[in-house]
Amino acid sequence: MFTNVALRTVLKSSAGLLRESGSAASVKMWTCSSALLSGLSVTCGCFTVPPPVRYYARAAKKTKMGPESQLSDLPPTMMKMDYLAVPLAQTLATDDLVKRLLSLELASHSEKLQLKKEQLIAKVQRDENDRTSVEVQVAILTARIRNYQEHLQKHHKDKANKRRMLMAIDQRKKLLKHLRLVRYDAFEKVCEQLGITYTFPPEYYRRTTRRWLAKKAFCIKVFKEVQKQKAEQRLKMKQGLASTNTEPDKKNAEKTQ
Template identity: 65%
Template sequence: MMLTNIALRTVFRSSLSVLRESVRTPQTCCAALPSGHNVSKVSTTFPLPGQIRCYARTTKAKVAPPKSLVSDLTPSMLKMEYAAIPFAQTADDIVKRLLSLELASHSDKMALKTEQLIAKVQRDESDRSSVEVKIAILTGIIRNLEEHMFKHHKDKANKRRMLMAIDRRKKMLKNLRLERYDAFQKVCEQLEITYTFPPEYYRKATKRWIAKKAFCIKVFNEVQKMKAEKKLQEATDKKSPGQEMPSLEKKKLKN
């Protein structure tokens, strides 16, 4: 009995080692049992699981970048501070290149573009503080920040500045539309602004809000009912003044 137990243990150990090797390499393996025992060879096959396919994620549709605000400015144009100087027009080519927009910074280009937007809507040449001019300045700021946010969508500080500028421009356009509709139309047409009306007031209908609204309607109806009764009472008192006269005369006679 002791010998048979030892033989069985060795058989189990050898079969476990064969199983481990077969899992690593898929092939038909024959486990040779120890000699001296009347046990035949065992052939087993261990197939590997099917091939795992890694499907790629669906690609998102690329959004076209917004049109650059300074794309229509040619490199040969002079900077804003040198455009009115006559020497800059007749200077050498190297000097003109230094004074032109070819080597200018983005802020210089934005200053020139803002002046062009102001010139479209200002009332006269010396107008720098009207509502139309302020709307033109805010429009330049908003479009510049939109282009910046498309490239740097995680820049929260500039996103906040852009939203604040949009809100300010909305208020100015709303007041201009109420006061001078012709100027409002001109500003929207020249600056290519699409004015949209603000959405209606929206509130989520929760259970508490529904119960509160029903209670307010009930109170309102009761108040209206009390007012109607009071008006009816006042009307009946005015229609019958003769009934009060005898009682007043009786008081006078008693006195």
């Protein structure tokens, strides 16, 4: 009986001590967390907690500047293509508002591209009325290809325009190849004036794979076997012809004897 009472008192006293220690630890942790939020170094228990590091906003990344556009050399004060040959437009261009409307400052991209095409054509055309020669076609395709390249740098997922650009590049390659074979001096002039680097196509376009290599080795083996059989047949035919030619010679020799 006495032992049971003693055990109960011991357990009650230990539970009280645990409650007091738990409340003190919670108060201590709360003070540590509040001090950390305020930015001070606090000693919690047996170690020192450093103040939190403040991560400030990073500097904005500089946007990479792409290659210069082919339309950048067109001055904004230049007249549009439709009004270059109109004398009345030159007289009306004295007003600032009319001048801006008739110049490239408020022109659309297609109007600027048309003027750029005319500038490239003027560099390579044979005479003033030349509009259908190979050199003029190469100049038009060059302006179009560069326009596609600038567009695809901003919209790299535009598959339709990428396909049109590749078709235009193939067509220009064919024209340059023909011009190089027919008139080499004109070919050099076109490449120099338009800034084109002509690269020779590879001798073979097919991509090598394991299946293609195995098929090629098998075809070579079959070809060699067929050539070997044909050589044996030719040798047999020669031996047969030689034997047929020797038989009449033997008969003639017997008759003479």
